[in-house]
Amino acid sequence: MSKVFHKLLPMPVHSLMLLVVWLLLNGFSVGQLVLGLFLAWLIPFLTFPFADHQSKAGKPFKVLMYFLRLVKDIILSNIEVALRVLYRNRSLQPGIVAFPLSIRADFPLTVLASSVSLTPGTVSVEFSDDRCWLYIHVLHLKDEQQLISEIRQRYEQPLREIFSC
Amino acid sequence: MLSGNIVDTALVITAGLVVLALLMNVWRMVQGPSLTDRILALDTLYINSIALIILLGIYNGSALYFEGALLIAMLGFVSTAALSKYMLRGDIIE
Amino acid sequence: MSDYLIAALLIVGGLFIFVGSLGLAKLPDFYTRLHAPTKATTLGIGAVLLASVAVTAARDGTLSIHEIVISLFLFITAPVSANMLAKAALHKKVPMCDNTRNQDLKAHMAHQKAPDSE
Numbered sequence: 609m610s611k612v613f614h615k616l617l618p619m620p621v622h623s624l625m626l627l628v629v630w631l632l633l634n635g636f637s638v639g640q641l642v643l644g645l646f647l648a649w650l651i652p653f654l655t656f657p658f659a660d661h662q663s664k665a666g667k668p669f670k671v672l673m674y675f676l677r678l679v680k681d682i683i684l685s686n687i688e689v690a691l692r693v694l695y696r697n698r699s700l701q702p703g704i705v706a707f708p709l710s711i712r713a714d715f716p717l718t719v720l721a722s723s724v725s726l727t728p729g730t731v732s733v734e735f736s737d738d739r740c741w742l743y744i745h746v747l748h749l750k751d752e753q754q755l756i757s758e759i760r761q762r763y764e765q766p767l768r769e770i771f772s773c
Numbered sequence: 774m775l776s777g778n779i780v781d782t783a784l785v786i787t788a789g790l791v792v793l794a795l796l797m798n799v800w801r802m803v804q805g806p807s808l809t810d811r812i813l814a815l816d817t818l819y820i821n822s823i824a825l826i827i828l829l830g831i832y833n834g835s836a837l838y839f840e841g842a843l844l845i846a847m848l849g850f851v852s853t854a855a856l857s858k859y860m861l862r863g864d865i866i867e
Numbered sequence: 868m869s870d871y872l873i874a875a876l877l878i879v880g881g882l883f884i885f886v887g888s889l890g891l892a893k894l895p896d897f898y899t900r901l902h903a904p905t906k907a908t909t910l911g912i913g914a915v916l917l918a919s920v921a922v923t924a925a926r927d928g929t930l931s932i933h934e935i936v937i938s939l940f941l942f943i944t945a946p947v948s949a950n951m952l953a954k955a956a957l958h959k960k961v962p963m964c965d966n967t968r969n970q971d972l973k974a975h976m977a978h979q980k981a982p983d984s985e
Contacts, residue, residue, distance in 0.1 A: 629936075632932040632936075633932065633933070633936065682906070682910060683910065686883065686906055686907055686910045689890075689902060689903070689906065689907060690882075690883065690886040690907055693886055693889060693890040693893075693894065693903055693907070694886065694889070700894075700895070700899065700966075701966060701968065702896075702898065702899050702963070702964065702966070702967045702968070703967055703968030704967065704968070721946070721950065722943075722946040722947070723946075724946075725905065725945075725946030725949050725950060726906065726909075726942065726945065726946050727906075728902060728906040728907070729902065731898075731901055731902060731905070731946075731949050731950070731953055732946075732950055732953075733950065733953040733954065733957060734953070734954060734957065736980055737980070745898045745901070745902075745953065747899055747902045749968050779870045779871065779874045780870050780873050780874055780877070780922070782874070783873070783874035783875075783877040783878055784877060786877075786878060786881060787877045787878060787880060787881030787915070788881075789881075790881035790882060790884060790885040791881060791884055791885070793885055793888075794884050794885045794887065794888035794889075794908075795888070797888040797889060797891060797892040798888050798891060798892075800892055801891050801892050801900075807897060807956070807959065807961045808959070809897055809952055809955055809956040809959065809961055810897055810900065810961075812952060812955075813891065813897070813900060813901060813904060813952055814891060816904065816948055816952075817887065817888060817891055817904040817908055820904070820908050820909070820912055820941065821884060821888065821908065823912060823937070823941075824880070824881075824884055824911070824912050824915050827912075827915055827916060827919050827934070827937075828877075828915065830919065831918070831919050831922050834922075834926065836923070836931065836933065839931075839933040839934065839937065840933075842937055843933065843936065843937050843940070846937055846940050846941055846944075847940070850940075850944040850947075850948060853948040853951070853952070854947070854948060854951055857948070857951035857952050857954065857955040858951070860955035860958065860959060861951075861954060861955050861958050
């Protein structure tokens with residue numbers, strides 16, 4: 609029974625998300641609901657064979673906490689970078705930092721790299737090919753060790769808990 | 774339009790700031806010096822024009838502009854990705 | 868009241884967009900220039916979109932989702948395009964400004980090697 613269910617609806621979470629986004633974009637009506645249900649079934653059904661099965665995120669509460677912290681960090685440090693662009697231009701001290709990674713899986717690494725890029729002052733540039741290091745370009749580098757431990761504690765540790773890896 | 778002209782004034786000021794930003798982007802795009810600088814300037818130009826379209830949408834009180842803004846956002850990302858891919862490999866489709 | 872909120876969001880958004888482009892115009896080298904538009908501009912446009920949501924909410928009493936979709940899309944794609952541009956710049960050996968710290972890591976970075984390898 610569950611096998612048949614899995615065949616018919618291979619990615620239930622994706623289907624639900626597709627339906628919700630469809631209804632949000634097109635407004636709620638019975639016609640849109642039927643069309644949305646059909647598409648939410650059809651698209652995952654057709655694309656399931658191509659999907660690259662990544663590590664799954666668990667613990668929705670922690671995901672929410674991570675998201676809120678990210679938003680707060682983006683806003684606070686954007687203000688800092690804005691001030692730096694406006695005033696302290698001459699004393700700018702850019703730098704490169706090699707960040708030693710402790711997660712290996714693709715999807716968590718992507719999330720980590722994107723978080724690092726979104727929080728201002730840092731842009732993730734490149735991974736080493738053994739996936740042990742993430743190279744980060746920093747707009748104003750004061751203390752390398754402090755930056756590394758900050759990223760580790762604020763982003764990497766929660767991500768390891770979320771993806772349990 | 775909304776009551777009160779505070780929003781109107783804010784709209785005009787914001788539009789002015791965005792136009793100044795667009796001019797600086799164009800300057801960077803003309804100036805270079807490297808190709809990646811120009812691509813970055815083009816990407817910023819895309820994003821700033823989305824802002825301008827949304828401001829126009831607010832000013833006219835019409836929701837039609839958002840479809841255009843969404844399209845520009847997607848095209849902008851795809852073209853930036855394609856251009857950087859081209860610079861990395863000398864080829865867009867591998 | 869909501870008028871003041873909308874006006875404040877608009878002005879803040881406009882300022883961030885302006886600062887993003889100012890950074891693009893006046894920072895010293897490509898890698899530092901990358902920081903300003905990808906982040907300040909994205910946050911600025913987020914504020915403008917939020918103002919637009921507030922306008923629709925104040926006028927029609929409905930929550931418009933299009934704006935949120937646009938800003939989510941921008942927040943997801945901005946770091947990706949920044950990363951791709953940085954990679955392309957490394958590959959093309961775009962110069963860094965002279966006072967960059969740890970410049971010796973650049974060669975390792977361009978060849979995707981660990982920093983301690985030869």
